[in-house]
Amino acid sequence: MKELILGGVRSGKSRLAERYAAASGLDVIYVATATAADDEMRARITEHRRRRPPSWTVIEEPRALAAVLRAHAAPDRCLLVDCLTLWLTHLLGHGSDTIFSDERRALLEQLPHLPGRIILVSNETGLGVVPLGALTRRFCDEAGWLHQEIARVCDRVVLTVAGLPHVLKGESV
Numbered sequence: 001m002k003e004l005i006l007g008g009v010r011s012g013k014s015r016l017a018e019r020y021a022a023a024s025g026l027d028v029i030y031v032a033t034a035t036a037a038d039d040e041m042r043a044r045i046t047e048h049r050r051r052r053p054p055s056w057t058v059i060e061e062p063r064a065l066a067a068v069l070r071a072h073a074a075p076d077r078c079l080l081v082d083c084l085t086l087w088l089t090h091l092l093g094h095g096s097d098t099i100f101s102d103e104r105r106a107l108l109e110q111l112p113h114l115p116g117r118i119i120l121v122s123n124e125t126g127l128g129v130v131p132l133g134a135l136t137r138r139f140c141d142e143a144g145w146l147h148q149e150i151a152r153v154c155d156r157v158v159l160t161v162a163g164l165p166h167v168l169k170g171e172s173v
Contacts, residue, residue, distance in 0.1 A: 001117045003170070004150050006124040007160030014082050016160050017121045018051060020173065024117055026078040028056045031069070033087040035062050048082070062090040063099070066106035073114035084122035084150070085143055092139055104146065112153045122147060124159065 003020070007013035021028045030052060036042040052058070061068045065087050073079055081087075091100040111118070124147070125140045151157045156170030165173070 001156070002111060002114070002120070002154040003118070003156040003158065004120045004122065004147065004154045005158045005160060005165075006122055006147060008124055008127065011160045012163035013121050013123075013160040014048065015051070015163070016158065016165055017080055017082060017119045020119055021056075021078045021080045021117075022053065023173075024078045026076055026117060028053075028078045028080060029072050030056050030058045031065065031072075031079060031081045032058060032060045033062050033065065033081065033083060033090065034060075035090070062087065063094070063103060066103060066110050069107070069114055069118065070110055073116050073118065075115045078117040078119065079114075080119045080121070082121040084120055084146065085125065088139065088143055088146060092135070092142065108149050108153075111150065120150060120154070122150075 005013045005017050005020075007016075021030075032045070032048070034041060034045055034048075036045055049058075059068055059072070065081065069079060069081070091103055094100065122143070125143045126147075131137050131140060151169065154169065157168040159166045159168055167173075
């Protein structure tokens with residue numbers, strides 16, 4: 001089963017994904033795409049670490065997401081990726097359109113064929129004001145297009161608002 005959990009900042013999407021992963025009864029691998037670039041991000045990472053059960057394996061990978069998923073997906077495993085928008089930020093900030101397009105293509109090609117349960121968390125950026133800068137507009141565009149393509153191959157898509165899940169596609173939990 002593949003599922004995409006979308007929501008705004010502090011909407012409860014990560015906690016919801018963690019609940020789903022814990023309830024799956026499967027071995028969980030948490031794929032973290034964040035890097036501790038500043039104090040605020042270090043604090044967020046610390047909070048996420050505090051909430052995770054010690055039995056979960058954690059892989060920190062800001063760019064090569066498709067390779068990590070391919071290497072670790074298994075029928076008896078749940079992979080929780082938090083989050084796609086941070087991964088997208090790392091790719092766009094890398095400065096290479098080739099790396100960006102290769103990594104994006106690899107994820108979209110492999111995702112439908114991966115075994116086990118895959119939970120993908122991402123920030124919904126398309127509900128606010130259109131950004132003024134070219135890079136932030138591109139980021140919002142790329143995130144929107146990525147979400148559409150991933151939602152197409154996922155069995156369930158959930159939008160989280162104020163900690164409340166709203167199922168957009170698939171069955172409710």
